[in-house]
Structures are given as structure tokens and as C-alpha cells.
Amino acid sequence: MFNTLVVAGASRGIGLAVASHLAPKSRRLLAVSRTLAPIGEWVSADLSSLSGVEKTAKAVGSDVLDAFLYMGGTWETKAFTREYNFEHCSDEDITRVIGVNLVAPIRLVKSLLPALRRSANPKIIFMGALSGRDNFPAREVANSASKFGLRGVVHALREELRSQQISITVINPGNVGTPEVLEDLAQNALLGGKAIPLNDLLNIIDCILSLSRETCLKEIDVAAMLGTGA
Known part of the structure; x- marks a missing residue:
């Protein structure tokens, strides 16, 4: 059983699925989002602003934070x-895309480090994207730049936090089979081919959280077998 978990972007999509999956496994799950999160303890915060970051850190307070999962993300129209x-x-x-996808997770990690240090096995997980990988054929400029930059944040933070044994991992998926994505694919309104089963992504997150403090799991690229980037 985890002590406290923070899931950012928990009102819909991947974030909601992750929060729903982890809530029964934690004593306290903070679901951070702008719109109402139906799972856990909702923290109403716009993470693109400093006030939203500060509100999240204040909600954690003196708790033992076992994991911070940044599942939030946005993209261009x-x-x-x-x-x-x-x-x-x-x-x-x-x-907006750069602020939510790149600046916000940097600020949040900085503000949550004191709480993470109180954990016996602290974890940080960022949700990246295959479009942030080298030479991936994506056209969305701001989103690709932000996800590429997020990988740089993770690698730099790993070096910064290595001596404290605070684990940080970035997961880079293609399309993930949330209800919204599956509906768009069915209507041929979304590019990228088949979607990764949502349960597969949740199993990957479980694996990361279950690893000991002695292990450094850097990056995980996850593509649908019949999707772009496989």
C-alpha cells in the first residue's frame, strides 16, 4: 500500500485511468486537474501557473509522497x-502546449522534492510520447518540441537526483486506448494507427512503481504493434 500519490492530469484520458487504477492501492491519492477529477482527492489547479503548482505542493503538505506521476498533457488545435x-x-x-507539457512538470518536481525525500522508495514518472523521440515523423511542432524537451528534463533530473536515489522515468507511448482515443480512431479522426491497450500501459506503470530503489529505469518506448513508430 502506497502512502500518498500525486497524479497530475487526472480528470480524463490517461491520467484518469492511472488515478482510477492506483487509488485502491494508496492511502491518499491526490488527483490534480483543472476540471473535476472523479477519483481520489481532487486538487483543482491550473498547472500552467505558479499558483497551481504551489496549491499542489500545499495539498501534499507533510505527507510521505511515494510517487509523483505527471500524466497531464495538451497539444495544438x-x-x-x-x-x-x-x-x-x-x-x-x-x-500553452509548452507551458503545460514542459514547464509545469519541472516546477512540480522542484516543489514536491521535500515530500518525495520522505519516502522509502520515491518515484517520479512522466508521460512523454513517441513524437518526442529522435526523427519521429510527427508534424505537431509545439507538442513534439515539448515532449522532446521532457526527455531532456528527465535525463538531467536523473543526474541531479541520483545521489538521493529518487527514481525518474519517462514513458513514451503512441496512441493509448483511452475511450476518447478509441472513439477518434473508429471515426478515422486520428492519425497514428492502432492504439496500445490501456491495460498494458497500466501494467508498465505498476512495474516501475514496484522496482527497488537500487534500479534506474530511464525511458520506455511503447508503440502499438500496428501503429506508427513500431
Whole structure:
């Protein structure tokens, strides 16, 4: 049984699935999101702002934080569809994507480190994307840049936190079979081919959380067998 877990981006999609999966395994699960999260203890916070980051750290308080899972993410308007066009992306779109996908997780790790240090086996897990991998054929400029940058954050933090044995891992999936993604694929409204079964991704997260403090699991790339990037 985990003590306290923080799942960011827990109101829908992957974040909601992860929060639902982990809530029965933890004494306290903080579900952080802008819109209502139906699982765990909802922390209403816009993580693209400093106030949202501070609110999350305050909610953790003096707890023992066993894991911080940043499952949040956003992308440009019409991303991953045939209608995407970089020149039509607004400056607001670009700033929002970089802020949520890259700046927010950096700020959150910094604010949550004191609580993570109280754990006997602290874990940090970031949800990246195959589009952040080298030479991946994605067209979404801001999203790809943010996910590529997230990998750099993880590698740098690993060196920074190595002496404290705080584990940090980035998972880079293709399409993940959340209800929203499966519906879009069925309507041929989403590129990338088949989706990874959601349960497979949850099993990977379970594996990471179960590892001892002696193990360093850096990056995991996960593609659907019949999807782009396999």
C-alpha cells in the first residue's frame, strides 16, 4: 500500500485511468486537474501557473509522497489530424502546449522534492510520447518540441537526483486506448494507427512503481504493434 500519490492530469484520458487504477492501492491519492477529477482527492489547479503548482505542493503538505506521476498533457488545435497546419497555430496555442507539457512538470518536481525525500522508495514518472523521440515523423511542432524537451528534463533530473536515489522515468507511448482515443480512431479522426491497450500501459506503470530503489529505469518506448513508430 502506497502512502500518498500525486497524479497530475487526472480528470480524463490517461491520467484518469492511472488515478482510477492506483487509488485502491494508496492511502491518499491526490488527483490534480483543472476540471473535476472523479477519483481520489481532487486538487483543482491550473498547472500552467505558479499558483497551481504551489496549491499542489500545499495539498501534499507533510505527507510521505511515494510517487509523483505527471500524466497531464495538451497539444495544438487539430493536432494528430489531417487538418493540422503549423502556420495556423496561434501564439496562445504554442505557449500553452509548452507551458503545460514542459514547464509545469519541472516546477512540480522542484516543489514536491521535500515530500518525495520522505519516502522509502520515491518515484517520479512522466508521460512523454513517441513524437518526442529522435526523427519521429510527427508534424505537431509545439507538442513534439515539448515532449522532446521532457526527455531532456528527465535525463538531467536523473543526474541531479541520483545521489538521493529518487527514481525518474519517462514513458513514451503512441496512441493509448483511452475511450476518447478509441472513439477518434473508429471515426478515422486520428492519425497514428492502432492504439496500445490501456491495460498494458497500466501494467508498465505498476512495474516501475514496484522496482527497488537500487534500479534506474530511464525511458520506455511503447508503440502499438500496428501503429506508427513500431
